[in-house]
Amino acid sequence: MVLSSRTFCAHVIIINFLLLLSCNMVYGTPTDIFCLESIKKSLEDPYGYLNSSWDFNNNTEGFICRFTGVECWHPDENKVLNLKLSNMGLKGQFPRAIQNCSSLTGLDLSINKLSGTIPTDINHILEYVTTLDLSSNDFSGTIPVGLANCSYLNSLKLDQNQLTGQIPGQFSTLSRLKVFTVTNNLLTGQIPNLRNISADSYANNPGLCGSPLPACQAPPSKSNSAVIAEAAVSEFIVCHVN
Amino acid sequence: MMGLFSSLMSSFLLLAILGFGLVLIVSGNAEVDALYAWKMNLSDPNSVLQSWDATLVNPCTWFNVTCNSDNSVTHIDLGNANLSGQLVPQLGQLSNLQNLEAYGNNLNGTIPDEFGNLTNLVSLELFFNRLSGPIPGTLGKLQKLRELRLNNNNLSGNIPMSLTNVGSLQVLDFSNNHLTGDIPNNGSFSVLTPLSFHNNPGLKPPKYQTSPLPPAPSSSAASSSVLSVSSGSLLLGLCSCLFSLHYLLVLLPYQD
Numbered sequence: 129m130v131l132s133s134r135t136f137c138a139h140v141i142i143i144n145f146l147l148l149l150s151c152n153m154v155y156g157t158p159t160d161i162f163c164l165e166s167i168k169k170s171l172e173d174p175y176g177y178l179n180s181s182w183d184f185n186n187n188t189e190g191f192i193c194r195f196t197g198v199e200c201w202h203p204d205e206n207k208v209l210n211l212k213l214s215n216m217g218l219k220g221q222f223p224r225a226i227q228n229c230s231s232l233t234g235l236d237l238s239i240n241k242l243s244g245t246i247p248t249d250i251n252h253i254l255e256y257v258t259t260l261d262l263s264s265n266d267f268s269g270t271i272p273v274g275l276a277n278c279s280y281l282n283s284l285k286l287d288q289n290q291l292t293g294q295i296p297g298q299f300s301t302l303s304r305l306k307v308f309t310v311t312n313n314l315l316t317g318q319i320p321n322l323r324n325i326s327a328d329s330y331a332n333n334p335g336l337c338g339s340p341l342p343a344c345q346a347p348p349s350k351s352n353s354a355v356i357a358e359a360a361v362s363e364f365i366v367c368h369v370n
Numbered sequence: 371m372m373g374l375f376s377s378l379m380s381s382f383l384l385l386a387i388l389g390f391g392l393v394l395i396v397s398g399n400a401e402v403d404a405l406y407a408w409k410m411n412l413s414d415p416n417s418v419l420q421s422w423d424a425t426l427v428n429p430c431t432w433f434n435v436t437c438n439s440d441n442s443v444t445h446i447d448l449g450n451a452n453l454s455g456q457l458v459p460q461l462g463q464l465s466n467l468q469n470l471e472a473y474g475n476n477l478n479g480t481i482p483d484e485f486g487n488l489t490n491l492v493s494l495e496l497f498f499n500r501l502s503g504p505i506p507g508t509l510g511k512l513q514k515l516r517e518l519r520l521n522n523n524n525l526s527g528n529i530p531m532s533l534t535n536v537g538s539l540q541v542l543d544f545s546n547n548h549l550t551g552d553i554p555n556n557g558s559f560s561v562l563t564p565l566s567f568h569n570n571p572g573l574k575p576p577k578y579q580t581s582p583l584p585p586a587p588s589s590s591a592a593s594s595s596v597l598s599v600s601s602g603s604l605l606l607g608l609c610s611c612l613f614s615l616h617y618l619l620v621l622l623p624y625q626d
């Protein structure tokens with residue numbers, strides 16, 4: 129199938145417009161009510177925990193403070209302090225709409241069936257988070273480096289998921305971090321130097337190494353220069369095939 | 371002679387009984403007195419404090435006052451009551467007080483140092499008033515305090531470091547005041563973010579550790595060789611990506 133240059137351009141423009149549109153649908157009115165409404169829409173709630181309690185029709189001051197799992201800064205003001213939605217059988221991706229709860233300090237989504245990746249821009253979504261518990265879900269992909277910029281983090285629980293890759297070295301900058309667990313994941317590589325975090329916080333990750341676990345092993349015998357030469361040759365072939 | 375003596379004795383006895391009774395009435399209930407002293411310092415246009423009667427044996431039947439089973443005050447609920455006036459030191463005598471809610475009024479003056487004696491206090495809600503002066507350092511003695519909301523007042527001075535020793539703190543809001551100095555980030559303040567302190571132009575945020583901790587010494591040689599292998603495949607991937615892009619944007623459109 130060949131395209132004229134004009135048709136091709138038109139396709140590009142349409143795709144960009146759709147992308148822009150979907151972005152705007154995520155970042156709507158920055159109120160906490162919109163935040164919770166969006167979270168409810170984005171998650172599957174098979175046991176109806178949110179469905180029964182999160183009623184947006186009775187719109188009085190502070191009404192969201194009476195919702196299951198919602199703790200407000202003040203009981204009469206719709207400003208979410210903590211969101212605790214543990215063990216509700218919730219399904220879906222990480223609810224990005226939580227960015228609209230701009231005064232949130234605590235998020236507990238543990239023991240659910242959430243999947244997909246942890247957003248890479250999590251430090252923009254949860255700017256002031258002090259306690260983050262995503263444990264016992266089905267999250268995959270890597271631990272985003274962005275979490276290292278959530279500088280108010282005191283407690284970060286990521287255990288019992290399917291996270292891969294390394295723990296970002298930048299986590300050593302989290303000066304308030306006191307609780308950190310990643311047990312039962314698929315993490316590999318060198319553990320960053322974190323104060324007061326013991327070895328059992330890293331258990332059941334076959335590839336993790338470095339203090340406080342045993343040191344990392346040397347790689348297999350193939351020399352570095354041989355591997356780089358191989359990569360260069362295949363690169364040459366592909367780039368000049370046409 | 372005997373008659374005079376006996377009448378003198380009975381008068382003396384009567385006086386003693388009256389005097390004793392008088393002493394009883396005058397001493398009354400310390401908590402009644404404390405709360406009544408506060409009422410005397412308040413202007414109450416909505417007559418919210420109408421039931422606050424000083425002649426009663428305890429304040430437990432007063433509206434907006436709750437007591438425990440020992441008839442001692444545990445809750446004061448005077449939020450949004452249109453009260454003006456000041457807090458009084460005598461309120462510090464309410465040793466069983468757990469909740470003091472006086473938010474959304476027109477209270478001025480300072481927060482008494484004596485509030486540091488309210489050792490059973492769980493929540494102190496004085497937000498949206500016109501309170502001025504410093505946050506008393508004595509509040510650091512309140513080891514059961516969970517909620518401290520002093521936002522939207524005219525409070526000034528530094529945040530007392532003693533508050534970092536209040537391990538029970540869960541919600542703290544000092545926003546919208548005129549506080550100055552450093553924001554502590556140790557002890558109980560470790561879980562507090564700028565959200566608790568916003569709109570205090572003179573407050574300085576805590577400094578963060580800018581340089582990361584040095585990496586563990588053991589296996590730096592192994593990690594560098596792992597890095598060079600992956601950079602080779604990275605170059606490969608990048609080149610094929612750029613090539614495909616080149617094909618799509620430049621070569622394809624000309625194949626009409």
